[in-house]
Amino acid sequence: MARILAIDYGGKRCGIAVTDESKIIASGxxxxxxxxxxxxxxxxxxKEEVELFVVGEPKRMHGEASESEKLIQPFLVKLSKExxxxxxxxxxxxxxxKIAFNTMLASGISKKRRRDKALVDQISATIILQDYLYNL
Structure with a gap:
């Protein structure tokens, strides 16, 4: 069975999360x-069968696209072509x-580890994927 892969796209790095093959659990x-x-x-x-990419859509508080969307659009074109x-x-x-940071606090991750922006991105991708699964 295929997996769903989520991407928290960023200018420097991207967090990646995937589901299990049953598409029940999202993991960074x-x-x-x-x-x-x-x-x-x-x-x-x-190596792995992927049936869907879920990509985060950054928005401002009032729902309009954020500046980051300008970086994501060219990537989406390349992704669809590839x-x-x-x-x-x-x-x-x-x-x-913010949710990712609060999750790290609640789980007792050390202050030094919480400064690891790569970990925040990975957890953010997991949250994006969980949101998608929840709304299926």
Whole structure:
């Protein structure tokens, strides 16, 4: 069975999360340098069957697109060209970084580890994927 893969796209790095094959559990997988993301995705898709990409959609408080969306749009074009048979869904990612940080606090992760922005991105991708699964 295929997995769903979520991406918290950022200017420097991207958090990645995936479901289990039953599409019940969302788990943080890794963080990838943005410049290497398409290469990483090609390698992952060659090993694992992916049926859907879920990409965070950054919005401002009033619902309009944030400045980050300008970075994401060219990536989405490349993603669709590279993987034409895998659809892409967008999920509102407002507050995911804040929720990720609060999750790290609640789980007792050390202050030093909480400063690891890569971990925040990975947890944010997991939250994006959980939101998608919840709203199925």
């Amino acid at each position: 997988l890794t963080t990838v340098d943005t410049k290497e993301l398409l290469i990483w995705l090609k390698e992952y898709v060659a 993987f034409p048979s895998i659809p892409v869904k967008r999920i509102d990612e407002r507050f995911t970084s």
